[in-house]
Amino acid sequence: MDVARSKVSYAGTPVACASCQARHGVVCGALWSGQLRELGRQSLRRTVDAGSEIIAQGSESSFYSNIMRGVVKLCKVMPDGRQQIVGLQFAPDFVGRPFVPESMLSAQAATDAEICVFPRDLLDRMISETPKLQRSLHDQALKELDAAREWMLTLGRRTAEEKVASLLHLIATHAEPQTATTTSFDLPLSRAEIADFLGLTIETVSRQLTKLRKSGVIRIENFRHIIVPDMDELERMISA
Amino acid sequence: MDVARSKVSYAGTPVACASCQARHGVVCGALWSGQLRELGRQSLRRTVDAGSEIIAQGSESSFYSNIMRGVVKLCKVMPDGRQQIVGLQFAPDFVGRPFVPESMLSAQAATDAEICVFPRDLLDRMISETPKLQRSLHDQALKELDAAREWMLTLGRRTAEEKVASLLHLIATHAEPQTATTTSFDLPLSRAEIADFLGLTIETVSRQLTKLRKSGVIRIENFRHIIVPDMDELERMISA
DNA sequence: CGTTATCTTGACTGCTGTCAAGTTATGTGG
DNA sequence: CCACATAACTTGACAGCAGTCAAGATAACG
Numbered sequence: 278m279d280v281a282r283s284k285v286s287y288a289g290t291p292v293a294c295a296s297c298q299a300r301h302g303v304v305c306g307a308l309w310s311g312q313l314r315e316l317g318r319q320s321l322r323r324t325v326d327a328g329s330e331i332i333a334q335g336s337e338s339s340f341y342s343n344i345m346r347g348v349v350k351l352c353k354v355m356p357d358g359r360q361q362i363v364g365l366q367f368a369p370d371f372v373g374r375p376f377v378p379e380s381m382l383s384a385q386a387a388t389d390a391e392i393c394v395f396p397r398d399l400l401d402r403m404i405s406e407t408p409k410l411q412r413s414l415h416d417q418a419l420k421e422l423d424a425a426r427e428w429m430l431t432l433g434r435r436t437a438e439e440k441v442a443s444l445l446h447l448i449a450t451h452a453e454p455q456t457a458t459t460t461s462f463d464l465p466l467s468r469a470e471i472a473d474f475l476g477l478t479i480e481t482v483s484r485q486l487t488k489l490r491k492s493g494v495i496r497i498e499n500f501r502h503i504i505v506p507d508m509d510e511l512e513r514m515i516s517a
Numbered sequence: 518m519d520v521a522r523s524k525v526s527y528a529g530t531p532v533a534c535a536s537c538q539a540r541h542g543v544v545c546g547a548l549w550s551g552q553l554r555e556l557g558r559q560s561l562r563r564t565v566d567a568g569s570e571i572i573a574q575g576s577e578s579s580f581y582s583n584i585m586r587g588v589v590k591l592c593k594v595m596p597d598g599r600q601q602i603v604g605l606q607f608a609p610d611f612v613g614r615p616f617v618p619e620s621m622l623s624a625q626a627a628t629d630a631e632i633c634v635f636p637r638d639l640l641d642r643m644i645s646e647t648p649k650l651q652r653s654l655h656d657q658a659l660k661e662l663d664a665a666r667e668w669m670l671t672l673g674r675r676t677a678e679e680k681v682a683s684l685l686h687l688i689a690t691h692a693e694p695q696t697a698t699t700t701s702f703d704l705p706l707s708r709a710e711i712a713d714f715l716g717l718t719i720e721t722v723s724r725q726l727t728k729l730r731k732s733g734v735i736r737i738e739n740f741r742h743i744i745v746p747d748m749d750e751l752e753r754m755i756s757a
Numbered sequence: 758c759g760t761t762a763t764c765t766t767g768a769c770t771g772c773t774g775t776c777a778a779g780t781t782a783t784g785t786g787g
Numbered sequence: 788c789c790a791c792a793t794a795a796c797t798t799g800a801c802a803g804c805a806g807t808c809a810a811g812a813t814a815a816c817g
Binding site (some may be wrong): 355357359360374375376377403411414422423426427429432434469473475477485517 | 596597599601615622641651658659662665666667668669670702715716757
Binding site (some may be wrong): 613708709719720724725726727740 | 795797798801
């Protein structure tokens with residue numbers, strides 16, 4: 278792991294867990310206090326900069342993580358350099374591939390992020406001992422599968438304009454849920470990353486964002502900040 | 518379910534299970550004999566014609582299935598008719614979405630097929646009582662997730678030629694595993710279905726198949742039967 | 758204030774889609 | 788067995804959406 282670019286501190290006791298973002302998340306929410314204490318003892322928090330790699334594609338990883346803050350992108354790279362983002366994960370999601378140590382994809386921080394790292398073999402043991410944890414991780418896998426298949430529809434059958442609208446909708450609904458029809462958020466991805474998520478080029482992404490801006494569906498401030506005056510109108514762009 | 522187009526017979530005893538294709542599959546391989554007997558009592562075999570629907574998108578399904586023979590396609594349809602195949606399943610795979618009765622996708626037989634159908638609430642109960650079964654289904658979900666993400670790379674970043682080669686490779690490695698470098702198989706999908714799996718049109722699929730045939734990578738007999746003289750050469754077309 | 762990274766915009770190319778015609782396989786009725 | 792109809796597939800001509808290449812604008816950084 279890319280320890281050089283991260284600040285490390287020990288989260289030695291459940292005291293640290295008490296106020297944790299992921300305390301009631303997929304993993305920790307399924308543990309009883311003794312297990313939580315043991316996991317807390319063997320876990321550590323890392324602050325990772327945007328762009329730094331948490332798991333490398335093709336490598337053996339002996340760790341799992343929980344996302345405490347920030348956004349993590351899951352990415353596949355081809356030998357010739359083409360790449361495709363195959364998933365976005367938000368706090369307090371779990372990151373890792375249970376049961377298979379070798380990762381077929383890379384996980385990188387898309388934004389500055391904070392993660393809680395713990396040993397693979399410890400969690401694997403807890404999974405086998407804790408049906409509730411197994412069920413919880415099973416649920417998370419199924420949700421990721423649903424999301425992946427939904428995105429396959431976007432990649433295979435939507436136009437560039439619909440793709441960009443789909444991404445904005447995904448971010449808007451996952452990053453910071455709001456009640457009003459007006460929504461605003463910071464994009465956790467650069468134009469290049471958006472292109473890699475949508476199967477487009479940077480230029481096409483930029484052009485479609487401009488088109489959505491000129492048609493009044495969104496406003497853009499400072500490249501990264503997006504304002505959606507009417508979410509219903511954005512949803513109509515997706516036609517599904 | 519589309520019972521009208523299927524022949525139904527009861528598989529009342531584990532005797533029927535003894536010679537079953539799925540006996541050691543994801544579900545039945547994880548049950549002890551008492552459970553297997555109960556599941557056998559409440560399950561029934563159906564022979565389904567190619568094209569018939571097993572689960573409808575947006576409907577509540579109270580059944581799960583095991584595929585005994587044939588190929589099942591998982592498909593998402595947009596309101597305007599565009600559609601995307603998001604997964605192919607082969608015997609002895611499990612079909613269904615545990616824990617969520619409403620299906621966000623349709624499952625249809627791609628070829629004539631035989632499936633074993635059993636009640637959702639019964640299996641859900643067995644899952645909660647049987648850690649080994651939970652684990653087995655968790656494994657299947659993770660494998661489907663890996664496959665879905667691999668296909669996202671194909672949909673987003675590969676050319677039409679690479680997409681068609683990827684599909685042939687997928688079928689060749691899943692349908693009938695062979696040892697020799699020469700491989701041959703029947704396509705379980707029509708040109709239209711291939712197009713819906715690859716995010717292309719029928720015409721582009723046809724053109725790329727012709728191109729692969731003229732370049733000697735494949736031979737085509739009777740539209741559906743494909744011969745791959747050298748699998749390595751096919752893999753080189755995919756560049757990954 | 759200069760340098761660099763990121764993003765936008767424009768001109769043009771080309772891959773894939775659209776539309777249409779032709780071909781091959783399959784099934785039905787005479 | 789043949790004539791016909793239908794469905795599935797292939798091929799060709801052309802169009803258009805998204806990619807490529809290049810220049811310029813904006814923001815971030817030292």
